[in-house]
Amino acid sequence: MLPPHPKRDFATRLIAWQKAHGRHTLPWQGGEDPYRIWLSEIMLQQTQVETVLPYYTRFLSRFPDIEALAGATEEEVMAHWSGLGYYSRARNLHKAARRVVSEHDARFPEQFDAILALPGIGRSTAAAIAVFAFGHRRAILDGNVKRVLARVYGIDGWPGNKDVENRLWQLAESLLPVADIRAYTQGLMDLGATRCTRNKPGCVDCPFSDDCLANIQGRQKDLPGARPKKALPEKTTAMLILKHGDAVLLEKRPAPGIWGGLWSLPEYPLDIDPARAVAGMGYGVGAVEKCAPSRHAFTHFRLNIQPWLVNVDRPTFAAEPGCIWLALDDIDSAALPTPVRRILSSLRVL
Numbered sequence: 001m002l003p004p005h006p007k008r009d010f011a012t013r014l015i016a017w018q019k020a021h022g023r024h025t026l027p028w029q030g031g032e033d034p035y036r037i038w039l040s041e042i043m044l045q046q047t048q049v050e051t052v053l054p055y056y057t058r059f060l061s062r063f064p065d066i067e068a069l070a071g072a073t074e075e076e077v078m079a080h081w082s083g084l085g086y087y088s089r090a091r092n093l094h095k096a097a098r099r100v101v102s103e104h105d106a107r108f109p110e111q112f113d114a115i116l117a118l119p120g121i122g123r124s125t126a127a128a129i130a131v132f133a134f135g136h137r138r139a140i141l142d143g144n145v146k147r148v149l150a151r152v153y154g155i156d157g158w159p160g161n162k163d164v165e166n167r168l169w170q171l172a173e174s175l176l177p178v179a180d181i182r183a184y185t186q187g188l189m190d191l192g193a194t195r196c197t198r199n200k201p202g203c204v205d206c207p208f209s210d211d212c213l214a215n216i217q218g219r220q221k222d223l224p225g226a227r228p229k230k231a232l233p234e235k236t237t238a239m240l241i242l243k244h245g246d247a248v249l250l251e252k253r254p255a256p257g258i259w260g261g262l263w264s265l266p267e268y269p270l271d272i273d274p275a276r277a278v279a280g281m282g283y284g285v286g287a288v289e290k291c292a293p294s295r296h297a298f299t300h301f302r303l304n305i306q307p308w309l310v311n312v313d314r315p316t317f318a319a320e321p322g323c324i325w326l327a328l329d330d331i332d333s334a335a336l337p338t339p340v341r342r343i344l345s346s347l348r349v350l
């Protein structure tokens with residue numbers, strides 16, 4: 001006999017579970033300030049709560065409201081995001097804050113379409129903001145929710161596939177409760193993050209353990225379906241660490257592009273002689289050292305970096321536009337991509 005279908009009382013059970021077992025003390029919970037809720041939703045995209053917490057606190061203490069964020073330079077915003085990854089989130093957050101100030105009189109818009117129109121806010125994020133800040137009845141469908149729904153309802157296929165995603169959206173909308181939308185939405189997030197995790201789902205303590213199709217059929221590992229396998233392309237580059245005393249030369253990366261707006265090391269093709277390249281830049285070249293290579297995974301490719309440490313004896317401290325000399329002691333507070341920070345941190349212990 002088929003198990004009872006959970007659809008009818010899915011929301012009721014989830015709300016009850018959230019109230020008893022969900023998360024209630026996260027710093028962005030308990031208030032209805034759309035700025036704080038928006039910030040948390042953007043930081044939480046592809047990033048776990050534990051990682052977000054210190055960034056969220058630091059960011060808010062420097063940019064306590066939307067006007068403070070809109071009035072900041074991109075450099076400051078990027079410096080406070082540095083290390084959190086997916087930097088287009090920070091650039092869009094900054095752009096959106098400026099737009100809210102100029103087009104909405106510094107009041108975060110309440111209407112769903114106006115939220116969705118802001119840079120960096122997709123359908124699910126707009127819905128989460130509409131729910132938590134304004135109590136609107138909207139469906140969310142982030143990665144965690146896709147996993148929960150695919151498992152409970154046995155929906156096969158990779159959720160990145162449009163047809164699968166459309167089915168999940170229809171399901172998510174059909175399940176919405178009439179009341180208690182905040183607890184329901186938080187419950188979906190909490191269940192996905194704390195019980196129905198990707199690798200070790202805690203089915204024994206799950207409110208849907210009796211009728212979740214993945215649990216009944218032992219298919220937790222198969223649902224949701226994996227992205228069709230495709231080897232990630234690899235890119236390789238050389239980075240030059242021009243060092244004079246305790247300072248290194250950094251260039252600002254153009255936006256858009258990877259690490260756009262962040263400070264990075266000058267990049268060169270692998271086959272170039274680093275000493276000649278640096279001499280060509282007009283510097284007197286001292287000792288040259290090949291450093292340990294570094295590897296970094298992006299969503300769409302892997303980047304292999306070969307760093308070269310080149311001591312220079314004639315730094316142009318008033319560097320060309322778009323370049324700075326940065327003391328190694330200051331790398332923790334500068335807006336650097338994580339792999340570059342890691343490469344430079346290793347120099348401090350030499």
Ligand code: SF4
Binds near residue numbers: 148201202206212214
């Ligand atoms: S029973 Fe297991 S697989 Fe199903 S929703 Fe709960 S935690 Fe996820």
